[in-house]
Amino acid sequence: MSISEYFNLLWTDYTLRTITLGTAVLGAICGMLGSFAVLRKQSLLGDAISHAALPGIAIAFLITGSKDTYILLLGALICGLIGTFWIRGITTKTHLKSDTALGLVLSLFFGFGMLLLTYIQKQPNANQAGLDKYLFGQAATLVESDVFIMIGVTGVCLIILLLFWKEFKIMLFDMDYTKTLGFNVRFIDSLITFFIVLAIVLGLQTVGVVLMSAMLLAPAAAARQWTNSLGTMVILAAIIGALAGIFGTAISATQNNLSTGPVIVLVAAVFVLFSFIFSPGRGILFREIRFRQNRNDLQLKKTLQFMYDIAKTHQNISHPHAIRILNNFQGFSKNSLRKMEEKEWITLKGQEWSLTNIGFEEAKNLYNQQLKDE
Amino acid sequence: MNEKLAISVDDLTVAYNYKPVLWDIDLEVPEGVLMAIVGPNGAGKSTLIKSILGIIKPIAGSISIFGKPYDKQRKLVAYVPQKGSVDWDFPTTALDVVLMGTYGSLGWIKRPGQKEKKAALEALEKVGMLSFKSRQISQLSGGQQQRIFLARALVQNASIYFMDEPFQGVDATTEIAIINILKELRKAGKTLVVVHHDLQTVPEYFDWVTFLNVKKIATGPVKDIFNDDNLTKTYGINYKVAVNK
């Protein structure tokens, strides 16, 4: 099946449509919330929470004996929240840095989760297989009701975001200042964190414990490259997340059923790579181009300055001078003379140049301009 | 002197770990003064301001603003944090940061409207940053960022201003611009508490001073207490001799 066949099938094939919609919505909510995690410099938070959720799945299975997705994910949610409280507790009650706390909780919970999984696997019970799908996720198991829940959570999350937009923004930028204004930052913070945990738990079935944090971070990191406005960043991250979900699912479905979660994450990573290179404001490519342009521009202006100093010794500023006298000035070339003529700073005649009025004014303003830019 | 006390701090003790950073501080600041807090690095100047503003919970002590607890007087107080305390790469504009100064009076959920925007633009104008209003904040120089923080506090339209090193890293022109704004505020009857590092300019800029080094060394009018004795007690060296070297 080729990609275009796949997109045709999308209109007729119920299962494909469900899975694609599910991964798209998941990508969108992760992108939205991931923006907040990235801006709080808590990139590891998602990783810690998703790993912390693993023992929850195992314990939920051990207690209920059921493999029902919702029961297992409820276990994951509870365990993820406990992990978050521990992280919060460790950072406020001890002198450990937050990344240390995150790392601790991550490895502790994940280790415990793996231990439980191996224990479950050793049980003489035919029912136990398949829990390990939560490690890397299995998008194919998504059903319509899962997607409805995702859409519901995304909707509620969107309403909360719109409602508390101003509070989220100010807290992300300046926590201490927000406190002095009388806002309850614990409440705002808990609200964001709760939705991050919820989004992660929703993603476990599709993307899995190990790669979930990439779902959260990659769209946000890519979006940050393209904009300097928080609102645009959040919207863009949601769009990039959704696109990663859609194309990831398409690619995995058409290429011998490659595992969906990792492919989605790879597509998101391609978005990040592309953004880091090609974004006009912060991308590596345009920064290099701008740097060269600036350098060339400065070179021209330096030459102009030199000409100005010569020209202003004459009554008539447009008095022609030999090109030869520029020879002992660094940075001058035939090419730069031509460019200056294009800008109408000078006119060239034979082996002589003369400054125009425009060029004279430009040179005179060079210093003033620098002052103005300050 | 004005009878009314703007700020009164009683037996304030603060510790981050086991070691106290502020020890048993009593401080009374009369209304309408322009006060400098001076002391060496790590003396607890920022901590003192943060404790008064409720950002840090003290181990002991009480604080009142115009005779009432801080919680009830929030709207009378504005804060200019140390510039380095935030990430200036945050995706937002200068105007947007200044608008944040209006969030406190707006309260929860309500968004800033035309009135708030007008106030923010006026504050930008006052600090000479109006032409930078749409500039992404990471593309501002250090001195310009400092002015943006000042403008954000100005829109709060408070009675007491706490400023943590507003002159840090600014050039002479900006320093003069800022001190003129502070003096104007004092003329309008506001109280200003400013953490300041340049001892040379204290007598010129301020009329009140507090010496701090974990303990409060002295507090009072500059002309009475800004002397070698207190400087030596605070900085632990004979200040004048050290400077003259």
Ligand SMILES: Nc1ncnc2c1ncn2[C@@H]1O[C@H](COP(=O)(O)OP(=O)(O)OP(=O)(O)O)[C@@H](O)[C@H]1O
């Ligand atoms: N978050 C913190 N956790 C632990 N210790 C802290 C913390 N913040 C400050 N300290 C310590 O408290 C003491 C006082 O710090 P504070 O920032 O109040 O000093 P300061 O007088 O403002 O210094 P500076 O002139 O360098 O700004 C210092 O010894 C500092 O190391």
Ligand SMILES: [Mg+2]
């Ligand atoms: Mg300080």
